[in-house]
Amino acid sequence: MRYERSSALFKAAQSVIPGGVNSPVRAFQAVGGTPIFVDHAKGAYLYDEDGNRLIDYISSWGPMLLGHAFEPVILAVKERVDKGTSYGMPTELETQIAELALSMIPNMDQIRMVNSGTEACMSAVRLARGYTGREKLIKFAGCYHGHSDAFLIQAGSGAVTFGAPSSPGVTKGTAQDTLLASYNDLESVAQHFEHHPEAIAAIIVEPIAGNMGCIPPQKGFLEGLRSLCDQYGSLLLFDEVMTGFRLAPGGAQERLGIQADIATYGKVLGGGLPVGAFAARNEIMAQLAPLGPVYQAGTLSGNPLAMAAGHAMLAHLAHHPEVFQSLDHKTEQLHLGMDSLLQPKRIPHQINRFGSMLSLHFTEQAVVDFQSAALGNNAHFKAYFHGMLDRGVYLPPSAFESYFLNDALSERDITYTLTAFDDWLKTI
Numbered sequence: 001m002r003y004e005r006s007s008a009l010f011k012a013a014q015s016v017i018p019g020g021v022n023s024p025v026r027a028f029q030a031v032g033g034t035p036i037f038v039d040h041a042k043g044a045y046l047y048d049e050d051g052n053r054l055i056d057y058i059s060s061w062g063p064m065l066l067g068h069a070f071e072p073v074i075l076a077v078k079e080r081v082d083k084g085t086s087y088g089m090p091t092e093l094e095t096q097i098a099e100l101a102l103s104m105i106p107n108m109d110q111i112r113m114v115n116s117g118t119e120a121c122m123s124a125v126r127l128a129r130g131y132t133g134r135e136k137l138i139k140f141a142g143c144y145h146g147h148s149d150a151f152l153i154q155a156g157s158g159a160v161t162f163g164a165p166s167s168p169g170v171t172k173g174t175a176q177d178t179l180l181a182s183y184n185d186l187e188s189v190a191q192h193f194e195h196h197p198e199a200i201a202a203i204i205v206e207p208i209a210g211n212m213g214c215i216p217p218q219k220g221f222l223e224g225l226r227s228l229c230d231q232y233g234s235l236l237l238f239d240e241v242m243t244g245f246r247l248a249p250g251g252a253q254e255r256l257g258i259q260a261d262i263a264t265y266g267k268v269l270g271g272g273l274p275v276g277a278f279a280a281r282n283e284i285m286a287q288l289a290p291l292g293p294v295y296q297a298g299t300l301s302g303n304p305l306a307m308a309a310g311h312a313m314l315a316h317l318a319h320h321p322e323v324f325q326s327l328d329h330k331t332e333q334l335h336l337g338m339d340s341l342l343q344p345k346r347i348p349h350q351i352n353r354f355g356s357m358l359s360l361h362f363t364e365q366a367v368v369d370f371q372s373a374a375l376g377n378n379a380h381f382k383a384y385f386h387g388m389l390d391r392g393v394y395l396p397p398s399a400f401e402s403y404f405l406n407d408a409l410s411e412r413d414i415t416y417t418l419t420a421f422d423d424w425l426k427t428i
């Protein structure tokens with residue numbers, strides 16, 4: 001395949017956009033080569049600027065659960081756009097999507113719309129702090145909650161320590177309030193509570209981690225977080241930006257049967273338009289402006305086009321719960337197929353899967369946290385990524401990203417993907 005036009009477009013982009021992209025992973029730094037510029041997309045396929053058709057396994061990093069240019073979403077946006085694109089005043093549509101979302105999400109009374117997952121998590125943490133009157137936050141190494149300051153923290157020495165900023169521009173003060181723990185390691189969390197029994201406002205966690213590859217929670221991990229929060233009077237904050245409306249209508253809370261105190265959403269919720277949201281019970285939401293003192297606002301929050309797209313998306317999911325089984329089945333087929341092709345080759349590998357999320361790590365050890373995810377062989381991963389791209393399959397351009405399957409993928413697409421994988425395996 002050739003990427004002449006993508007190459008030229010990337011070059012032009014680099015002179016006016018830092019790194020040529022508006023979000024770093026798109027720049028292909030982990031895999032090398034030229035980022036693919038998209039012309040359009042439909043169903044399971046991306047069509048790039050060089051005229052190649054690619055089978056898409058990232059689905060815009062999650063939102064396109066039903067495939068690209070999904071007809072009901074496109075129609076809803078088209079119908080709405082002639083009425084104007086933003087008012088800075090309330091619309092009935094906002095109540096409709098809130099009612100629908102809350103009917104799907106377990107355990108929550110109210111929801112506030114924002115414009116991105118980052119904003120949702122940032123606002124949810126402020127609300128947790130305001131509600132509890134506490135300042136500290138526990139987060140897990142390798143979990144991503146958007147790019148707001150409090151979340152850009154990594155371990156100093158060892159996992160259980162005060163955080164040190166992992167990006168210039170994040171102050172030491174902010175870093176000190178973020179306590180870092182290891183995913184799937186309850187002991188690392190318990191220690192923080194022992195040291196700060198009355199200072200921790202919340203634990204923020206991806207109930208199924210998806211930003212260090214896909215890492216499912218081990219049995220008892222999330223249950224343990226729930227009881228630590230109950231014991232110490234902290235809030236359990238599920239970041240469902242990735243898992244919400246993807247793993248089940250009610251996301252990970254429903255799928256795993258664990259109740260969070262606050263949950264954040266994004267991605268699927270917007271049907272491909274910029275939307276985030278956070279939801280909680282009445283007594284917590286009562287702290288939020290204009291009801292309470294915790295401030296949060298947005299000029300474009302509840303934007304009518306975004307709400308129309310999101311409502312069409314959720315309405316389809318609410319009426320077609322079979323979508324979730326179908327996605328699980330396709331992901332399982334891909335998993336089993338890849339596994340059976342890899343076994344005879346004796347290539348050390350781990351495939352992690354939960355629902356329609358999956359990742360392949362070239363490592364011998366089980367991948368259960370950030371440390372084990374980081375052991376993967378990146379040379380293998382690069383060759384694999386480009387080998388599949390050359391065969392028309394677009395995978396996440398980083399070993400630390402999960403695949404997000406979409407329901408437009410057909411059996412034939414999966415079979416083709418496995419054939420391409422087999423073909424690539426023969427070259428190594």
Ligand SMILES: *Cc1c(COP(=O)(O)O)cnc(C)c1O
Pocket residue numbers: 115116117118119121144145146147206210211239240241242266267276
């Ligand atoms: C994508 C993501 C975010 C950030 O959402 P943006 O819309 O990119 O700001 C937060 N948390 C999780 C778990 C995510 O996957």
